[in-house]
Amino acid sequence: MAKIGVFVCHCGENIASMVDTANLVAAISEHPGVEICLEYKYFCSDPGQETVKRAVREHNLTGVVVAACSPRMHEQTFRKACAEAGLNPYMLELANIREQCSWVHTDKEEATEKAIEITRSLVEKVKRNNKLYPISVPVTRRAMVIGGGIAGIQAALDIASAGREVVLVEREPSIGGHMSQISETFPTLDCSQCILTPRMVEAVQHPNITVMTYSEVEEVDGYIGNFTVKVRRKARYVRMETCTGCGDCIQKCPVKKIPSEFECGLGNRSAIYTPFAQAVPNVPVIDRSRCTYFKNGKCAICKKTCQIDSIDFDQQDTIETIEVGAIVVATGFQVQNTSLYGEYGYGRYKDVITGLHFERLASASGPTAGKILRPSDGKQPETVVFIQCAGSRDVSKGVRYCSKICCMYTAKHAMLYAHKVHDGDTKIFYMDIRAAGKGYDEFTRRAIEEDHAGYVRGRVSKLYEENGKLIVRGVDMLLGRPVEVAADMVVLATAMVPQPDAKEFAKIIGIGYDEYGFFNEAHLKLRPVETATAGIYLAGACQSPKDIPDSVSQASAAAAKILGLFSREHLEREPVVATVSDSTCAGCWGCATACPYNAIDQRDITDRNGNVIKRVASVNPGLCQGCGTCVSFCRSNSIDLAGFTEKQIFAEVMAL
């Protein structure tokens, strides 16, 4: 006989103001099988939980329904309370009369009626609940970090320093990410390379870190604690094991006029190259699409030059399969393609450049050795116009968000320019100056007060060339009049956007993304580092626009989460897993195809003599995540999900 206890929570006024709880209690008390029904202001409080426990003990309850908030909030709380009172924790259900009822309705009478139905339906479900026991699975205590920018490097170092193995996967020939391209960093103006390279070197030399550059993740299988990742190591055509990084091959390569990606096209590289001088690892790659040898079999000068015969034109891509227990995604961002901004003339005028170009011009290791020289004729620009929010906060360009870093780096650019070109003139068109952050407002004030950055509040409407000058036309909103500046160079503070392949990548590894392609966290406020996929974490600008301090903090947070996970050898998993009915399964394997976790295998059923009489689907409970996809696929209803059996769901629906 079912003896169900129902506990109606007021959630302060959250529920009680829209649901007549006395009525609810009266109606539910009448329902068959309900032994006791109580109401209380906060059942999640200590005295509230004590009440539940006491009722379980005193009435020998066989099931509990707490009519309160979403199971996402307090399922664990009440499961624990039930377990402490001696009831199997899976004999508990939460009837959500808050998010799904009181919060979304305005008519108290109707809301009360709905709350009664929701609660009744969960009472019918819980009557059919079965006792379940958690599944214990081993944890592979090795992490993978995808993306070797500052965020990825930081996460890898933190995990490795705590004694766990890390595989750091970077798709470019060198780790470093955008930070390696930046000249000096706000808000302290320390040289970016100088603070980054020690970290890069530490990562590659760390005994617990395996760095895989020029490599990409192709497939992720498994679940928290037990992922299997396939990584493609692209052929470098240079033997990593022997190359000493002397660079002779790069010197001798005759194909030299290739616009360098690292220099944003402001400088050139050869067909065999390292992206920049401090690259880690310092082993070049051959760009197959540009190499003469790969075009017509001639040349091979690099191979002849190399004294230790490290060039290997026959190298092939290889696929490595790596077992890890947790994954950090730190794949970073891209700078928006500014060709969207016809009115700003990017792509048409050589001297209209992006912020990233400016970083390269200002960088001591850049194509101009740190001198600010404009791309068209290499002359020093006397007047520079900066345009903020070039792309960001602009619905018509598809970017509604604020890129967060542009106000700061534009102030930085104005300062760097003032330090390098003493009699130069700057004009910065801006919408707002957003400088929230430690030392940030002080930094922009310094740009204005000490370095005379010429801020003009307003948008630019037109930009054209006239007599060798770039004429920038806009409005000064504060003075309420048009302005026109004749500039020698224009710098666009372009939006920070997701990697172009972010959505495809998210599908490969199985995490969510927002409308733009930034990866989704599990909860924006309370779980900003986790994804909705257990065991996969986020760090850096792949989640949303971030500066270096934010990226690094999140990376350390992700590392802390993983170290917490790795502190145990085993992991307790929810026993909500699928099972197949052998007698009715037709062996169509539709479920096996549909299962996103590859949890379904084929199993032979044999007679006494060992002859196969039937082949059926079989769920591996270690892999099953209880998503229910197979259940909904199976036409003959031959699969059932523990905790959400067909009988339970049917009873739940029929009680409505």
Place this chain on the structure above:
Amino acid sequence: MGIQEQYRSEAAGLLSSGAVKLVIGFGEGSTVERRRPVFVRTPAETERLVLDGGCVANLSTYLLTEGLLSDGKSVAVFLKPDGIRSINILAAEAQLNPEQVVIFGFDIEEGQVRALEGRKASDFAPVIGVAKAAGLSAELQKEAELLDQISAAERFEYWKDQFSKCIKCYACRQVCPMCYCRRCIVDVNQPQWVNTSSHTLGNFEWNIVRAFHLAGRCVACGGCDRSCPVNIPLRLINHRMAKEVLDAFDYYAGECAEQKPVLATFRQDDPETFIL
């Protein structure tokens, strides 16, 4: 020699050499236009085989008779392109081994029978390719469009009327090669998802469930439509589902034996318009 004679003698040859243990074909029916399935086990019996414009049924259904193929021996069967497509689906869904199926392929055009080149399901890939390129039946499309022109409420009334006739005989299920489940959803009574009594709700549930279970699997052989004793236009429902999967996913059921079930897979470039 006409194709009927040619196929008769080939069938006799296959049986006498032991290459197949059974030939499933068409024989005389109760009237001149009607053809009924015959099961031929000896060369002499091949005389009973008939092939003409009346041979419309999709005989692939009979291949799934419990135990028929479990001895690993081959069976020959007379099939039109729709039947060949169902062999591909059944192979893709692991219900039979296509190597065990020898096909006497034919097609009917304006009442005339034409032989199709090939013996194994995979040999007919070009024929199926042509069928896919030609698109779904224009005739059915015209009929279906009439329904699209009326309002949703009127359409609902139309189907309510139609379904009200259903007597739950499950003839549509029995005739369909893809309805091979060991236990059909209507036979599940713990819990009883589909109401088996013959009233509006139960009838709706059954017909909608059947339509979904055949979405991306129906080959438009017309078996269910012909077998329905109360003339519910099942062809229109099947056609609609086939059109949906073709338009949305470029999926034509039974193209080959390696085809993955449309409702269990996704492609990276699936439109997803109905999710987001």
